[in-house]
Amino acid sequence: MKKVYxxxxxxxxxxxxKEGADGSSLGLGYLHAVLVGDGYAVETFNxxxxxxxxxxxxxxxxxxxxxxxxxxxxxxxxxxxAAKRAIALARRLKPGVTVVAGGIHASLYSAxxxxxxxxxxxxIGEGERTVLELLGALSAGLPLDGVKGxxxxxxxxxxxxxxxxxxx
Numbered sequence: 001m002k003k004v005y006x007x008x009x010x011x012x013x014x015x016x017x018k019e020g021a022d023g024s025s026l027g028l029g030y031l032h033a034v035l036v037g038d039g040y041a042v043e044t045f046n047x048x049x050x051x052x053x054x055x056x057x058x059x060x061x062x063x064x065x066x067x068x069x070x071x072x073x074x075x076x077x078x079x080x081x082a083a084k085r086a087i088a089l090a091r092r093l094k095p096g097v098t099v100v101a102g103g104i105h106a107s108l109y110s111a112x113x114x115x116x117x118x119x120x121x122x123x124i125g126e127g128e129r130t131v132l133e134l135l136g137a138l139s140a141g142l143p144l145d146g147v148k149g150x151x152x153x154x155x156x157x158x159x160x161x162x163x164x165x166x167x168x
């Protein structure tokens with residue numbers, strides 16, 4: 001069974017509600033549910049309202065203890081710095097982990113996230129179907145040519161797949 005860690009990194013301090021406030025992400029909740037339903041072992045961590053240093057310490061502890069196959073990062077514009085740092089931390093602690101970014105900032109700036117943040121893949125737009133298809137293809141070693149709603153690098157160039165239809 002493949003292990004997935006999903007995180008929503010610390011927001012910039014000026015937009016945090018207060019430390020300890022529940023800022024759970026509905027989007028990550030949906031992704032968590034569909035991944036568990038498809039047989040993945042999933043742990044979701046929300047650090048939106050935690051200080052950056054504390055969240056990085058906790059992320060490091062979780063990666064060391066849990067050894068995830070996939071590291072999914074939700075990127076908003078207001079947490080992009082923490083997201084980039086979280087990806088670098090995951091890469092340093094588990095060099096072979098597959099990093100998938102999603103969220104509004106990643107969707108709008110997929111090439112930037114691939115080139116400068118260190119993500120392997122970006123899910124563009126709604127992620128429920130796309131994440132299942134992407135992780136399934138990666139787990140099975142299948143080509144990504146037919147996976148809609150993603151961006152990735154191939155031979156050093158950013159490839160943006162056709163958009164996925166919205167969920168109705």
